[in-house]
Amino acid sequence: xxxxxxxxxxxxxxxxxxxxxxxxxxxxxxxxxxxxxxxxxxxxxxxxxxxxxxxxxxxxxxxxxxxxxxxxxxxxxxxxxxxxxxxxxxxxxxxxxxxxxxxxxxxxxxxxxxxxxxxxxxxxxxxxxxxxxxxxxxxxxxxxxxxxxxxxxxxxxxxxxxxxxxxxxxxxxxxxxxxxxxxxxxxxxxxxxxxxxxxxxxxxxxxxxxxxxxxxxxxxxxxxxxxxxxxxxx
Amino acid sequence: xxxxxxxxxxxxxxxxxxxxxxxxxxxxxxxxxxxxxxxxxxxxxxxxxxxxxxxxxxxxxxxxxxxxxxxxxxxxxxxxxxxxxxxxxxxxxxxxxxxxxxxxxxxxxxxxxxxxxxxxxxxxxxxxxxxxxxxxxxxxxxxxxxxxxxxxxxxxxxxxxxxxxxxxxxxxxxxxxxxxxxxxxxxxxxxxxxxxxxxxxxxxxxxxxxxxxxxxxxxxxxxx
Numbered sequence: 001x002x003x004x005x006x007x008x009x010x011x012x013x014x015x016x017x018x019x020x021x022x023x024x025x026x027x028x029x030x031x032x033x034x035x036x037x038x039x040x041x042x043x044x045x046x047x048x049x050x051x052x053x054x055x056x057x058x059x060x061x062x063x064x065x066x067x068x069x070x071x072x073x074x075x076x077x078x079x080x081x082x083x084x085x086x087x088x089x090x091x092x093x094x095x096x097x098x099x100x101x102x103x104x105x106x107x108x109x110x111x112x113x114x115x116x117x118x119x120x121x122x123x124x125x126x127x128x129x130x131x132x133x134x135x136x137x138x139x140x141x142x143x144x145x146x147x148x149x150x151x152x153x154x155x156x157x158x159x160x161x162x163x164x165x166x167x168x169x170x171x172x173x174x175x176x177x178x179x180x181x182x183x184x185x186x187x188x189x190x191x192x193x194x195x196x197x198x199x200x201x202x203x204x205x206x207x208x209x210x211x212x213x214x215x216x217x218x219x220x221x222x223x224x225x226x227x228x229x230x231x232x233x234x
Numbered sequence: 235x236x237x238x239x240x241x242x243x244x245x246x247x248x249x250x251x252x253x254x255x256x257x258x259x260x261x262x263x264x265x266x267x268x269x270x271x272x273x274x275x276x277x278x279x280x281x282x283x284x285x286x287x288x289x290x291x292x293x294x295x296x297x298x299x300x301x302x303x304x305x306x307x308x309x310x311x312x313x314x315x316x317x318x319x320x321x322x323x324x325x326x327x328x329x330x331x332x333x334x335x336x337x338x339x340x341x342x343x344x345x346x347x348x349x350x351x352x353x354x355x356x357x358x359x360x361x362x363x364x365x366x367x368x369x370x371x372x373x374x375x376x377x378x379x380x381x382x383x384x385x386x387x388x389x390x391x392x393x394x395x396x397x398x399x400x401x402x403x404x405x406x407x408x409x410x411x412x413x414x415x416x417x418x419x420x421x422x423x424x425x426x427x428x429x430x431x432x433x434x435x436x437x438x439x440x441x442x443x444x445x446x447x448x449x450x451x452x453x454x455x456x457x458x
Contacts, residue, residue, distance in 0.1 A: 048320050049319070049320060050316060050319055050320065050457075051457070052457060070322050070323065070324070071322075073320060073321065073322040073323075074322045076320075078316075078317075078320045080313065080316065082312050082313035082316070083312045083313075084312060084313055084314055084316055084317035085312055085314070085317075086245075086249065086312070086314055087311060087312065088249060088252055088253055089249070097241065097245050098317065098321070100241045101238055101241055101242075101318070101321040101322070101323065102321060102322060103237075103322070143317070
């Protein structure tokens with residue numbers, strides 16, 4: 001599904017990604033962990049086509065990220081820490097606008113359905129600026145999946161969320177996984193990573209330091225590996 | 235491409251109709267400039283009429299800058315520009331959408347403020363209104379096309395409000411010189427129409443070249 005070969009990204013003489021090689025199969029839910037400045041978000045932004053790589057190749061679903069970027073963009077839903085929503089627009093208006101950009105059919109019905117799914121039907125005609133962080137993130141989740149993406153790119157999605165919003169987000173990721181959606185999640189939240197992911201990638205100094213599968217939501221294994229690799233605890 | 239651009243333009247105009255922040259500011263600013271000019275120059279004096287073509291473009295340029303700056307800076311709140319960049323469209327669609335919205339807004343400002351200017355200065359058009367509208371259209375097109383591109387360039391800077399005018403004036407000076415000369419001829423001395431048309435052709439050529447350049451280069455400007 002996602003094939004990354006020798007990916008590098010340089011910015012202002014600093015090498016942020018140093019030859020990343022990665023292969024992700026369809027339906028996998030992958031957490032990308034690592035310390036601040038390791039290059040996790042940069043990797044995600046390269047995949048989201050927000051940043052152009054310095055060198056290397058990325059293929060998504062057989063499509064070249066550089067040449068077929070419009071087709072690639074149709075495949076993924078991007079959910080960063082910022083909401084990407086217009087404050088003075090209502091949830092419905094925001095979702096309809098983004099749905100139209102993605103060419104979603106019956107976009108208003110779809111938007112109403114998603115607002116209902118994230119539990120904000122009562123606030124469907126309220127401007128987003130009046131919402132709490134948790135409510136905004138719920139609409140941001142709906143925005144990211146309005147076009148039924150095949151790949152979800154999540155950048156620290158759990159930050160600042162209450163338990164209700166975390167639960168909604170996790171349910172969305174798991175239900176998308178059932179539909180065959182691939183998820184890449186950059187996070188510092190080991191608990192959530194262990195909870196919903198079946199593969200963990202640890203990034204350090206722009207390189208992949210470890211790549212392993214986890215079973216039974218094994219938080220202990222994730223913490224142990226992270227401490228050994230990143231914090232040098234043996 | 236056009237569908238995405240229209241969606242973005244519709245969104246910007248709808249936002250403006252709801253918040254009335256940019257258009258309101260632009261119209262108030264234009265009104266204030268006209269009032270101050272009417273205090274400075276005696277509308278009863280015939281020599282004052284010579285100021286009118288320049289006043290028209292002062293209003294368009296300064297109120298236009300207010301709108302241009304806001305149109306791109308507003309996309310930084312909640313990183314909504316990233317939302318547009320990850321959507322399945324070319325970066326040039328974003329430019330085209332923003333251009334269409336800004337162009338519509340400046341035309342609205344012109345439609346409101348220029349009749350007010352003429353009324354306050356008791357200015358009677360001796361030339362052709364149709365040619366005057368054509369000059370306004372061609373001049374505003376070039377100014378907004380270059381301005382939208384430079385606003386995108388300046389929006390990444392913390393001092394975008396200062397940077398935009400600094401970049402915009404040198405780049406748009408051929409447009410402004412051309413349209414001011416053409417406006418002067420068309421409003422006051424139609425005998426020199428051929429000269430106005432020559433200015434207009436120059437500005438139109440400049441418009442086309444810069445519109446295409448901005449369209450092609452916007453991808454590099456909008457990169458995160």
